[in-house]
Amino acid sequence: MFHKLFLVLGLVYSLHAEDAVIAKLFENENITGTMIIESLDGTERYVYNDERAKTPLLPASTFKIPNTLIALDEGVVSADSIIPWDGVERSVRAWNQDQTLKSAFKSSCVWCYQLFARDIGLEQYNEYLKNLHYGNEKTGPEVDRFWLDGELRITAYEQIAFLKKLYNNDLPFIQEHIDLLKTIMIDMQGENYIIRAKTGWATPEDGEHHGWYVGYVESSKGVYFFATNLPIPSSDELPLRKLMTVEALKNKGIIE
Secondary structure, eight states, rough: OHHHHHHHHHHHHHHHHOOHHHHHHHHTOOOEEEEEEEEESSOEEEEEEOOHHHHHOOOGGHHHHHHHHHHHHHOOOOOTBBBBBOOOOSSSSSGGSSOOOOOOOHTHHHHHHHHHHHHOOOOHHHHHHHHHHHTTTTOOOTTTTTTTTTOBBBBBHHHHHHHHHHHTTTTOOHHHHHHHHHHHHHEEEETTTTEEEEEEEEETTSSOOOOEEEEEEEEETTTEEEEEEEOOSHHHHHHHHHHHHHHHHHTSSOOO
16 A cells, blocks of 8 residues: 555656756756656656746747647638738748748748738637637737737646647547648657657747747657747747757657
């Protein structure tokens, strides 16, 4: 009986204790932030900075994960759509051309998803956010900015919860659209693993600029979900989101 009790207590501790390996990565980069890595069944969870992991933050372009499903469901875009460039020169060179859904997702094309959003409308978004239980389920008054600098907020733990629903096909969308999203989300592949993920960078005028890297990895060790959030005041630091996450996955033996 005591042996079983110690096993249970040990599991609880492992799920909630600050992870030293991930903490070392943050220390080496001299950066704050948070990271969660969690197995599909929830029996393994590695966390750095639990307090920040519970802090609701703007999702920025990580909202493109549900937003892609919403846009497909509403019929404002399809797998074969060509999204015509409006000719406006923007700061990201990859945005200054016609787009497909895949290229818009990969390049985090803000104007493309803003175009979708205006066609979808606030009333529909409010219904989707409620049905998906996504973050705080709030849009605010601006249909094309609520995930960038509006009222929508999500925690790192909530990112993980949503990604698990996606992996398990437990979302109110047709399987064809879910499968398409999962294909578009492929970000890295190795001999024994596939990472599906999305970056994000929130740059509100009156708040902290922060970056995300969220997704999941299927590897020979199993399926693991991750959510990394860092204060990112400058675009020079954007690569850290992905670099630190991949390094943590390697240190944990999840990928090689």
